[in-house]
Each structure stands twice: as C-alpha cells, then as structure tokens.
Amino acid sequence: MTTASASGRDDAGRAHLAVNPVFTSEPADIPRNSLPAGDLAPDIAYQVVHDELMLDGNARLNLATFVTTWMEPTAEKLMAECFDKNMIDKDEYPRTAALEQRCTRMLAELWHAPSAERAPGCSTTGSSEACMLAGLALKRRWRHARHEAGLPADRPNLVMGVNVQICWEKFANYFDVEPRLVPMEGDRFHLDPAEAAARCDENTIGVVAVLGSTFDGSYEPVADICAALDRLEAERGWSVPVHVDGASGAMVAPFCDPDLAWDFRLPRVASINTSGHKYGLVYPGVGWVVWREPSALPEDLVFRVNYLGGDMPTFALNFSRPGAQVVAQYYTFLRLGFDGFRRVQQNCRDVATALAGRIEGLGPFRLLTRGDQLPVFAFTVQDDVTAYSVFDVSAQLREAGWLVPAYTFPANRTDLAALRVVVRNGLTHDLADLFFADLGQAVGTLAKQAKPVRGRESASFAHGTGERR
Ligand SMILES: Cc1ncc(COP(=O)(O)O)c(C=O)c1O
Numbered sequence: 001m002t003t004a005s006a007s008g009r010d011d012a013g014r015a016h017l018a019v020n021p022v023f024t025s026e027p028a029d030i031p032r033n034s035l036p037a038g039d040l041a042p043d044i045a046y047q048v049v050h051d052e053l054m055l056d057g058n059a060r061l062n063l064a065t066f067v068t069t070w071m072e073p074t075a076e077k078l079m080a081e082c083f084d085k086n087m088i089d090k091d092e093y094p095r096t097a098a099l100e101q102r103c104t105r106m107l108a109e110l111w112h113a114p115s116a117e118r119a120p121g122c123s124t125t126g127s128s129e130a131c132m133l134a135g136l137a138l139k140r141r142w143r144h145a146r147h148e149a150g151l152p153a154d155r156p157n158l159v160m161g162v163n164v165q166i167c168w169e170k171f172a173n174y175f176d177v178e179p180r181l182v183p184m185e186g187d188r189f190h191l192d193p194a195e196a197a198a199r200c201d202e203n204t205i206g207v208v209a210v211l212g213s214t215f216d217g218s219y220e221p222v223a224d225i226c227a228a229l230d231r232l233e234a235e236r237g238w239s240v241p242v243h244v245d246g247a248s249g250a251m252v253a254p255f256c257d258p259d260l261a262w263d264f265r266l267p268r269v270a271s272i273n274t275s276g277h278k279y280g281l282v283y284p285g286v287g288w289v290v291w292r293e294p295s296a297l298p299e300d301l302v303f304r305v306n307y308l309g310g311d312m313p314t315f316a317l318n319f320s321r322p323g324a325q326v327v328a329q330y331y332t333f334l335r336l337g338f339d340g341f342r343r344v345q346q347n348c349r350d351v352a353t354a355l356a357g358r359i360e361g362l363g364p365f366r367l368l369t370r371g372d373q374l375p376v377f378a379f380t381v382q383d384d385v386t387a388y389s390v391f392d393v394s395a396q397l398r399e400a401g402w403l404v405p406a407y408t409f410p411a412n413r414t415d416l417a418a419l420r421v422v423v424r425n426g427l428t429h430d431l432a433d434l435f436f437a438d439l440g441q442a443v444g445t446l447a448k449q450a451k452p453v454r455g456r457e458s459a460s461f462a463h464g465t466g467e468r469r
Pocket of ligand 1: 066125126127128129131165167211212213214245246247248275287
C-alpha cells in the first residue's frame, strides 16, 4: 500500500527522472511515479535502481534490525538457483517441499516436541504470519471446546504483555479477539505470571509468552507463566494453553541455554514460532510455526487442495511464496549443525554482553538489560544527564553511519525512553569496538549542548503495541 507519506521524497521532487547513465550517449527521461511508456536497456534500468538504492543505510551498521543482513556466498548461490520456485507448487517442486518438512521436524526436535515426526508445522513468510496461524489455532480450539460444552463462543480474549510485537495487536484486530495487555511496572519490562493468570477467564484462548522481548531482549518467564496457569486450572477449571513467540529466542535459547525449559518440555506450551530470517540466519522472509501434537492444530483449519494433481494440506495466509528462503534455511541447518549454531549465537551473546558492560562503564548510561538472554540490550541515559536525550544519541550515531533506534516504552513506563542494540551474526568484536568509540565521541559532542534537542517525536521504533497512528 502506498500513501502520500510512504512515497515521501519522490512527491516532493520532480515527477520525471533524467537518466544519464555513465556509459550511454543517449540521455533519457523516465517518469518516476507512472509506468514508463517504453522500455530501457537492462544495464541502464539496473544502474538507475542501483544508484538510488546506494542511499539506503549500510545493513552491517544497522544495529536496529533483528533480521539477517549477511549470508555466505554458497547460500546466496543456492538461493539464486531457487528464485524461480514457488513454495506452494509442492507437486511441481516435491524436493523443496521435502526440505520444508525436514526443517519443521528439526525444529520440533530442537524444541522437544513429544514426537518430532507427528508435530505439525509449516514455513511462513515470517513470524508475523506464523503468529497469526498459531493465534487462529488457539481461537479455533477454544471455540470447539466451548461449542462441545454448549457454551457461547463469541467473546474470545488473548492475554499477553504490553511488550508483545505489533503482530499480536494485528492478530487481535484482524481476527476479532480482545487483546488483554499486561502493563509494565517499575523495572519489570515484560509479562508477569501472576498478572497474566489474573487476566484469564473462560474466554481466554491462550497466553502469549515472548522469548525474548522486542523492547529489551529479555526472556519472559515461560515456565513460571505455565505454572501460574496450572494453578489457575486447578482452582477454576480453565485450561489455558500457551503460545511461545520465539521470533528470535527460539533460535538462541536451544543453543545457549539448553537447560532452560521454555519449550514443549512444558506440557502447557501448545505452539512455538520463530523467524528463520532472524537468528535462524536466513535472509528475509521465512518464518516457522510448530504445534506440539496434531490435536493442537484443529483439522478444520487445514485446507486440502487438489493442486496440479496432488492432494496438498496447507495452513497459510499466503498462497504463492518464494521457495528460496526455505531452501536456504535447510542449507543453514546442514551447514552449521547444532555446534555451528551454538558458536554463532554464543559469539553474538559474547559481543553483546561485552559491549553492554563497556557502555555501562562509560558513565552517562544505565543498562536496562545486559545482552545475556537475546544478544540484545537496551539502555537509557542516567537521570543526571541533562544535556541530551536518547533521541539525540541516536541521531548523533547516525552521523557516523550507525542505526540505533531510540524509543519510549509502553504503559505503564511511557516515562522511560531507551536505545536498543541488536547484535547479529556479523557484528564482530572489532565492529563493536568501532561502535563503542563512536558512541564515546557522540557523547562528548552532545555533552556540550545546553539541553536536549530531540524528544520522543523522533522515536525510531514501531515494533510494539499501541503505536498505531
Ligand atoms: C517477538 C517478535 N514477534 C514477532 C515479530 C515479527 O516477526 P517478523 O518480522 O518475522 O514478521 C518480531 C519482529 O521483530 C518479534 O520481535
């Protein structure tokens, strides 16, 4: 969807673009916002597009995104070989379909499903679609149970922390489910087990636990949330399932925190999603969702399509979708294995904790998290810093090429503004040193200001709930 503001600078500038490619003697003129009447030679079209994209940020210096910005050349080669494959054509590309199935089995095993063979799962375009599917399964299970008991099923609700990613607000909005958001309180920046249980009732389709939080990288206490729901079931008889949104953490915790029980080891966990394109180390967009056992995914949500002569079960919001990312995920699993994933994720955690520690030592900042769960940490300026805001720091770092988002927290901590650093594969100790040096310089420059220049209107983060304009 394009809106006036989304098209941005284009509309402010000229409607026609003078194309003066470096190696052509024939200058041309093309419209910017309408389909050109004629064609262009491929190398000229390439140059026009390529040149404009040079103004995008440098992906490796982007400490804002969780999404993969580097893959090795062999993975890129394999992806290029698969650009023409449509994931939905399982009949035409049966081997690609087989790789998808193997990936879901590997994930089911990694997440300790009772039977990896039987656990249903699928690839998606990312965690957002995966969360929609998981939410729909929760809603449908609840509705079946209500109908079987002869009870009304018209007012479903979903309990979660206010820190959930915006995809959960979308799910609630698009699929008519009341979102029950537990606010932050004091230094608690994510879901609290007792508060979650207190908001459940007979109409609760599930509780979402996030591993880890987009705001600060902290893991929510999944086991304690399950225990609180066990007590609730014993007291009130409501059996509330848990979905774990492991967009990032479901590909970190199995390798770095193998003893932490957050997954299907907890009987109440009904489903788990992850983004293959985050710590699954694949370029965007691929996500995954796995259910603990067949009964967790109601059969009436699964379409059996007779397509190109085959009987194909599908549970997805999209129909056509690229196959290359799924192939790349399988490649990454083969290439790294458990040990390789552990090395990569542990290295990210080492870089994150070391960098967080140095930033804490710098003086003007207070850490909210330390990068020892997701390799992600959030920090704010100390109360006695009066010359600049986190928004000034973000803007100053941008001058040196670093993208570090600054944003305010949601209810009940809207008073708190923070910066967040996401350490991904590729942010080496060396790069972290350079970042730290630039941060030191930025602080030195900003300390000369009389007062903060930028406020929360400059917030550069739109992942959380309650931020719709
Ligand atoms: C916890 C969480 N859930 C869901 C999402 C949405 O994931 P995707 O971008 O893969 O759709 C994100 C993205 O940052 C996330 O952090």
